[in-house]
Amino acid sequence: MTRLFSLAALAVISALVLAACGGSSYGGSSSPSTTSKSAAPAATSSAAAVISAKSSSLGTFLVDSKGRTLYLWDADKGAMSTCNGACATDWPPLTTKAAPKAGAGVKASLLGTSKRADGTLEVTYAGHPLYYFAGDSSAGQTTGQGSGSFGAPWWVVSPVGKALTG
Numbered sequence: 001m002t003r004l005f006s007l008a009a010l011a012v013i014s015a016l017v018l019a020a021c022g023g024s025s026y027g028g029s030s031s032p033s034t035t036s037k038s039a040a041p042a043a044t045s046s047a048a049a050v051i052s053a054k055s056s057s058l059g060t061f062l063v064d065s066k067g068r069t070l071y072l073w074d075a076d077k078g079a080m081s082t083c084n085g086a087c088a089t090d091w092p093p094l095t096t097k098a099a100p101k102a103g104a105g106v107k108a109s110l111l112g113t114s115k116r117a118d119g120t121l122e123v124t125y126a127g128h129p130l131y132y133f134a135g136d137s138s139a140g141q142t143t144g145q146g147s148g149s150f151g152a153p154w155w156v157v158s159p160v161g162k163a164l165t166g
Contacts, residue, residue, distance in 0.1 A: 048098035049123050053105025053159045061156035067139030072128040075152035079114040081122055081129040087150045094123045094130040105159050126161020
């Protein structure tokens with residue numbers, strides 16, 4: 001009986017250790033130093049996404065209604081996203097259920113949407129799909145800036161729709 005109890009306890013402990021070690025990888029050679037995804041925004045919005053501009057030492061860039069930084073990915077060559085699967089886990093798309101709205105500092109004429117592979121609508125700006133970075137844990141953080149994960153650089157987006165690469 002003691003041996004059976006010991007084996008059961010060992011199985012439970014092993015399962016807990018494996019669960020605790022289930023960390024993440026950003027899939028790129030120049031991954032940011034943080035790997036926490038606990039503060040990642042929900043990828044899907046229940047209302048229209050509102051995009052605004054925020055200024056920092058990087059310059060002026062796009063943020064969502066909660067001040068979360070938005071990025072573009074150099075691998076996307078048009079309005080259709082090519083970031084799916086593990087990529088979309090690390091770089092969640094900004095999705096919406098209604099037409100996106102322009103907030104302060106943003107040109108409404110540059111806002112749009114494109115349909116993702118899973119059927120959701122992703123917000124685009126100047127023809128670029130917009131993403132969050134799962135490693136940004138609070139409003140205004142830009143820890144994904146310049147990351148080369150998933151084979152191409154990620155950049156914050158200026159209010160004219162260009163990548164801020166500085």
